[in-house]
Amino acid sequence: MSGLPVVGRYVTRSWSSGSAAGAERRQASPSPRQPRSTWRLPAFFRRRLEIAQRGGGRVGSTGPGDSEGGVAVTEEAFKEPKDPPPTLKDPRKDPMRESTSTDPIKDFEATPSPYDEPEIHDVGVREPRYLDLFDPGVSVVRDPKLDLPPTPPKSRARSVLAACLASLASTRVVVCCSVVLVVLVVVIVALASTSRHAFPQDPRIQPPYVTTVTTCGLVQGMVDGGAFVFRGVPYAVPPVGERRFRRSQPHSKLEDCWTGTYMANVTRPCWGYDSQGGVVQGFEDCLLLDVFTPQLGYDTPLPVVVVVGGASLGGDAQRPWMVSKAAQLVQDRRVVLVSPQLRRGPFGFFPHPAVAASTYPHTAGNQGASDLLAALIWTRHNVEHFGGDPAQVTLLGHRAGAALAWPLLSSRSGRDLVHSAWLSGAAPHHPTRSWRDADPALLESLNCTSVACLEAMPALQVMEAPPLEWRRPGHHAWLVADGLDVSFLPAMPQVPLVLGSTEQVAAEPLLSWRGRLGTSRSLLLDAILEGLRFFSTAQEPPTTVRPSKAAIVTGYGNQGWPPPLTKRREEEVQVAVVGAAAAEAALERYSEEVTDPWLLLTTLVSDATTTCPALAAAASLARSVAHRRRTPVTATPVYAYLARHARASRAGTLADGTTDLEALLGLLPLHSAADRSFAHALQELFFRFVADGVPERHESTPAQLGVYLVGDGFTVQRSRPLCDHWANASHLAGRF
Known part of the structure; x- marks a missing residue:
């Protein structure tokens, strides 16, 4: 029995002849008795042998041509046999026990062999028992699946990930995940709303108060x-x-x-x-x-x-x-x-x-x-x-x-x-x-x-x-x-100081001239004279004309301070009137730069009364600061700017007197990209100055070296050439 090829749980068998012929051959030629062996049958086969002796667990096989090596388990394999094999009452006759007789050959011959199968009636399908596995006449073929290499076991993380990915393919899981996500969002919002009670607000704030x-x-x-x-x-x-x-x-x-x-x-x-x-x-x-x-x-x-x-x-x-x-x-x-x-x-x-x-x-x-x-x-x-x-x-x-x-x-x-x-x-x-x-x-x-x-x-x-x-x-x-x-x-x-203006700051008081200027040169001259007188007040005597370096009018130093209680003579308090010749010269100078009469008038009057005096004062102060820096006295910087962005208003398309203030306080209507760029550039200069005392992040330009021209962005201009014409006209500076 040690030479029998017993393999696995799935077996296929083929007979040398048909099932009936094989049964007759075995009946005619019983298997020769094997010599007695002294080895002990393993426990696995011993249990199988006990099942076979009791007539249980039959394996049915299909015919040689009915299946490709498959094994079929019939219903009869699970039924009790009609003639169960006799139970060995004498334990000494149990073939699985070692013999105690002094004559082992005689004892073996007297004991019926447990390998002798009972007669099986051929009913068309061979139904061998497990005992057939040990029959030398049965050819045992190894199951091909047993020759395949074992599949490497997957790690637990990979198995869980693969299961999750597979589950996401189903619609039900997607819906469930969506519901879970919504629930999580609701929970987070609820926690955020209740966190106010966990961390109390400033007691001073009780909306809307x-x-x-x-x-x-x-x-x-x-x-x-x-x-x-x-x-x-x-x-x-x-x-x-x-x-x-x-x-x-x-x-x-x-x-x-x-x-x-x-x-x-x-x-x-x-x-x-x-x-x-x-x-x-x-x-x-x-x-x-x-x-x-x-x-x-x-x-x-x-x-x-x-x-x-x-x-x-x-x-x-x-x-x-x-x-x-x-x-x-x-x-x-x-x-x-x-x-x-x-x-x-x-x-x-x-x-x-x-x-x-x-x-x-x-x-x-x-x-x-x-x-x-x-x-x-x-x-x-x-x-x-x-x-x-x-x-x-x-x-x-x-x-x-x-x-x-x-x-x-x-x-x-x-x-x-x-x-x-x-x-x-x-x-x-x-x-x-x-x-x-x-x-x-x-x-x-x-x-x-x-x-x-x-x-x-x-x-x-x-x-x-x-x-x-x-x-x-x-x-x-x-x-x-x-x-x-x-x-x-x-x-x-x-x-730290910043002085500046818009390019047409005087447009608002001159609105009455806008619709009647036309192309008349005489009307334009009258408008210039009225505009300069408009800002001239009884503050300076006619002889008050100062150089450009002293743009700030400082008063009558030779009169002593405080001034006397007596009223000044009428001729000393008369307004400094710009003559027709001076107005003509100014018109000729500005005609080289501006052609539109309304724009020329507003630019000229703005330069004479506000822009040029402000820029000159800033440059003069900045030069004084630069000079004082050579001494131990701490000096403060001075900067200058000129807003040139033209926007549509009731005074026309120009840089009127409130353009810069509207940009600084967020009031400027942002109708175009140029409006947005101007507002952003001027706010950057202003709020940088508010935070740090300088208008630029890097190296700022003091007023004696240049003026910030603010339009779509900002650039630095060395000077304003038009202001050279008003170097000796600081007495025209506007009063309020």
Whole structure:
């Protein structure tokens, strides 16, 4: 039995002849008895042998031609045989046990062989038992599958990945994954919404309201998108009653403040004049300011910009429009914007001798200038509660605001309140007239000689008292030298400074000439003469003509300061009139550069009254700074710019007087790519200057070396050749 080829669990067999013939041959020629062996049958085959002896587990095979080596298990293989083999009762006769007889051959012959199969009736299909596996007449063929190399087992990670990829192919799994993703998104949103309760917000912010503290008490503003807006915050004692024509008084006493929380949601306007000289009604209690901030924290304070504008010191009707988009601007540029209201017209600039006699020091006028100083003092003490840095305050003055800010930058009161200044639309001009020499026409129109009379007069009567000619922008110089807020002698500003203008800044006052110029040269000459007289005021004597290096008019140094109380002679206060010959020469010079009559007129008058004096003053100051750098005294830089971007407006397609301010405050309509480029370039210069004190990231160009020309981008021009014509005409600088 040791030589039998037993292989695997799947076998196929073939007989040397048919199934019936094979059965007869085996019956006729029984297998010879094998000699007795002393080896022990393994346990596996021993169990198989016991199953075979009991008649169970039969394997049926198909005929030689019915299958290609396959094996079929018939139903009869699982049934009990009809004649079960007799059970060996004598354990000594068990062929699987070792013999205990002394005669093994005799004992083997007496014991029936367990390999003798019972007679199997041929019923057409041979049904051999497992015992046939040991029959030498059966040819055993090895299953081909057993010869294949074993498949290498996959790692667990690869198996899981393969299962996941296979599952994604089904639509059901995709739908399930989508549902799971939606559930996760909902859970994340829910956690984000509930996290506010886990981390409480700033208790000062309770949308739509926001509350912060000032030196005078709590103020409540509004949440505007991502910014916080406080409108109408008081910064000084109300100038009413006995304080009507007095200097501003910051809050210094407890009784000057409010109790509870001040609702800073609306701003009361001040009295003023419009562009035609009409009275704009307002309130006397209007010393209020607006604050726009993107944050309220103290850890990272932001730069602060204080904005003061207006076409004239007589009125500022455009202020609400000027700050209409400030909430979005402070979010985009990360600054804090402060916009104070100032008294204007007679309430802001009224140098009456009776008022001066009742105060000490004895001075009068410039109440509006003291308002700006009080607003800057409030900013220094309170802006930190609005997220700003009190050590980084930039004053942005436009036109009348620039004219007012210029003398304050060099005064003793204002030099420490501002850390940089950007002045546009006005030539730097220090007032040359003292409050003692103010025009008596205003005093006579009021018909009051005592302070009590002035305090009791109705506000509308006070506003209507000045002549109509004074009320229009540019016809009257409201600012005077008072020796307190505005010094009698000019001084050098001690802060980084930028001076600039637009190329046609004087277009607005000349609008009446636009439709009637045509091609007439005589009309153009008349318009030039009127434009130059329009900005000329009774501030300079006819002999006041200074060289280009002294572009800032400093007054009458030979008269002594303060000026005497006597009225100047009429011939000394007459307006410096540009003669017809000078106007003709200017027209010839500008005709070489500009052909359009309206553009020529606006450019010529703008250069004479604003642009060229501003650029010359910047260059003169910058040269002085460069000279002082050789000494231990710390000098501050001075820069200059000229906005040349032409945009469509009611004055035509040109760079009018508000183009630069609109670009800086985000008000410029961005109709084209050129508009966007201009606004971006000017804002980059301005906000870089606000943050670092220089207009460029790399090496900035001081004013004595060049001017920033701002259009689609910005370039540096060495000088403006057209300004050479106005080197000796600084007395034409505009007044406000």
